[in-house]
Amino acid sequence: MREYQKANAERRSRIPAALWAFLAPDPEEFYRWRVQLECGCIAEVMTHGSERLPGEQRWCDAIHKAWLPAGQMLCPHEDSPSPYRDIVEWGERREVSFPADPVEPPDWTDAKTWAAIRHDETHTSAFWVVTLSCGHCAEVIAPNLKWKPGDPPKRASPKRLPEMKASFEEYWASHPDDEDEREREHTRRMLAEGWPCPAPEQLCHTCTFAQWIVAYQRVGWLVPRKSEPNPPKSPSRAILQRRLRQAETEAKQLREQLAELDEGDASAENS
Ligand SMILES: [Zn+2]
Ligand SMILES: [Zn+2]
Incomplete structure (x- = not known):
């Protein structure tokens, strides 16, 4: 509660009072949950109101300033390697200019290799924000400034x-x-x-941090209610339908993950 009020006072100092209800609501509106992630870690999260389940909420991927798929949270584990994912959508683009590379080779390579890869003039590349098949965002470089989504890549x-x-x-x-x-x-x-250039796939570092919420438990309102039964004895039809949707989504995700594993096993056997 103290943490929330401190953060909220800071937020409110930056935004007009008319927007507080949307961007910096009173603590009375928040509900606490204990969640278990697929990595096994336990975390506490809050939702706006008590009916929205943690698995329906979208959390922010602060690195790419993008939303994670609903029901995923960030939980870093250093031992998990980033996988390659197919690029399914090309989004915003920005151009970045680089100065000419120095003549002397850097420590990580020898003079012959450096002579072959060195840029001897200033050059500009396009950086694209892409969506990957896992639903995460990443940034990829397209050296050809004229290339646009739909064009065949250079080969x-x-x-x-x-x-x-x-x-x-x-x-x-x-x-x-x-x-x-x-x-x-x-x-x-x-x-x-x-x-092909740009490449059709990209490493997804977010995949190593993002974990699905696999279980949740009600903790209660951030500001405890005096007479509120907790949890409600008989949930409404709408709540039960929402929970069923969440359970079905989770089951679908598990089936997809299993299918991916089966595919991996099959291609390992074939190779
Ligand atoms: Zn974890
Ligand atoms: Zn990913």
Whole structure:
């Protein structure tokens, strides 16, 4: 309660009083829940009113300033690696200019490689905010400023592609521990597609932080009610319907995750 009032006083100092009801409501309107996430962690969250379940609420992905899918929250676990996800939608775009690279090679590469990849003039790239197949947002770079969604990506030439494949295979054979399997699989998919630019898939770092809410328990109003029974003895039809929808959504998500696992197992067996 003290935490809420402190944060709310700060919020109210920044916005006109007419908007307080929407952007900085009184603490009496908030309901507390204990939630369990799929990673096993337990957290406490609040919803606006007591009828909206935590699994129906959308939380913010502060890094990308985007909403997470309803029912997901951020809970960082360092040991989970980011997966590659297909890009399903291209959103806003901004252009960023970079100065020419220094002539001297940086510490992480040698002079020969640096000479091949170095930009000797100022250059500009387009940065796109994209939506990935998992529902999360990410930012990807399209070096070609004229490219727009729907245009075919630029691909490596038919002459260059077999050379690229051969040098990757050679590198992997001589450096078996240099790169993890995820990066090799990504490179193989890119080669199979003709090395498209912009790439059709992107690492999703949010996937390593975002966890589904799998269970919840009522704690009560942030400001306890004197006569309110808690929880209500017989929920209304609307509440039961909403809970059923939430349970069905969760079941659907679990089935999709299982199907993804099955697909992964099948492709591992085939390869
Ligand atoms: Zn966790
Ligand atoms: Zn994701």
